[in-house]
Amino acid sequence: MTQIMANLQAASSSKAERPPAFKTQSMKAPECFDGTQPFKVRSLIQSCQLIFHNDPAYFSQDRKKVLYATLFLICRAAKWIEPYLSNRTNKDSNYLLN
Template sequence: MQQMTQIMANLQAASSSESSTPPAFKTPSMMVPECFDGTHPFKVRIFIQSLQLIFHNDAANSSQHRNKVLYATSFLLGRAAKWIEPHLSNLTNQDPS
């Protein structure tokens, strides 16, 4: 009985000494989207959905519109990359704030 009392006392001491701060939440890593080249227009929806998942998952790092556009642009190839090219100089010259 004395041994049981000692175990209970140890458990209470351990539980009261634990920090009340919950562990930090770590954002799960996500797969990068498949590159989009514009040859199959029906794939644009999948491409955009992949990007939206990434942006929603890491809202702190993707809060600025400019960052989202630059990230998405990095996955464009071929026709899609040529389409965005004239707009890149405007985007990259913008003040990031």
């Protein structure tokens, strides 16, 4: 019995040293926002925030968050963001964040 307890303790201590190995499931992409129903932008923002919180290492920069969210702008909303994206070659891309 003592040997069994010692084996269990040894096994549990070796597992505690390693971080848990798991992968988060991929998340559903946000629904596209066309700008015709302005109240739906809240849903887009909330969906994006969940994705950003799920992968903070990738979305560590605001620029990546903004560019990701723009993928889901279509029709009127896409036309609104187009001039800002056209200037994206500008080295000072802070205009996207203001």
